[in-house]
Amino acid sequence: MAFTFFFRDQQVMEQLVEQSLPILAGRSHPRVWDAGAATGQEPYTLSILFAERMGHFAFNNLRIDATDVESTGQFARTTESGLYPQADLARLPEGILQKYFEPAGEPGQFRAIEKIRRRITYQRHDLLSLQEIGHGYSVVVCKNVLLHFQPAERAAVLTMFHRALAPDGLLATEHTQEMPGELTSLFQRVSPGGPVFRKLTGGECQ
Numbered sequence: 326m327a328f329t330f331f332f333r334d335q336q337v338m339e340q341l342v343e344q345s346l347p348i349l350a351g352r353s354h355p356r357v358w359d360a361g362a363a364t365g366q367e368p369y370t371l372s373i374l375f376a377e378r379m380g381h382f383a384f385n386n387l388r389i390d391a392t393d394v395e396s397t398g399q400f401a402r403t404t405e406s407g408l409y410p411q412a413d414l415a416r417l418p419e420g421i422l423q424k425y426f427e428p429a430g431e432p433g434q435f436r437a438i439e440k441i442r443r444r445i446t447y448q449r450h451d452l453l454s455l456q457e458i459g460h461g462y463s464v465v466v467c468k469n470v471l472l473h474f475q476p477a478e479r480a481a482v483l484t485m486f487h488r489a490l491a492p493d494g495l496l497a498t499e500h501t502q503e504m505p506g507e508l509t510s511l512f513q514r515v516s517p518g519g520p521v522f523r524k525l526t527g528g529e530c531q
Contacts, residue, residue, distance in 0.1 A: 329363045331416055332370050334468065334500070341464065341497045341521050342374040348463045348493060349379070354386050355463045358489060360452060361470035362391035365404030365445070366413070371466065372441040373425050384444070390458060392450035404447040407437030452482050457489035465490055466497045480505045487511045490524040497521050 349355040359368040368391040411433045429436035465486045498520045512522035
């Protein structure tokens with residue numbers, strides 16, 4: 326899904342990062358999975374927010390796995406290069422462009438600096454395969470994708486995210502997506518009205 330922009334849903338993303346810091350601090354190589362990452366604006370937003378809040382050495386141990394089902398390679402090339410036109414950066418908060426992007430290529434093109442670019446890896450992945458890309462993730466982010474699935478598919482994907490998360494790991498979804506009733510034993514909302522959930526253990530859903 327290609328509809329995205331930098332710092333989309335900023336308040337939720339900031340809340341997610343802030344609440345995940347104690348979880349990340351307890352891990353030597355913490356990992357974040359951004360599912361449905363499109364052309365990379367969301368994982369780069371996450372990378373910037375973590376860079377702003379984590380110490381240098383802790384941030385350098387962070388890995389953000391960005392995935393999307395897109396098969397032409399366009400999303401991968403854009404995410405891996407970190408190269409964006411200036412128009413795509415218009416929504417950045419004050420000071421972020423100067424701090425985390427540098428002119429590159431043709432006039433009007435900017436590249437994310439290496440510090441945040443090297444934290445992100447990209448791979449093609451179909452969420453409906455229901456095969457998680459790994460385990461022990463501290464954070465999973467899936468926004469603007471679940472609404473395209475049928476209810477049974479949505480519940481199956483969320484159950485897959487539960488398997489991928491470490492104990493007490495956090496999941497962020499779209500504001501419009503409610504947690505299916507059959508999964509209330511798997512996730513607990515961590516803030517009133519916000520789409521951020523904590524993984525629960527002991528109530529596994531098969």
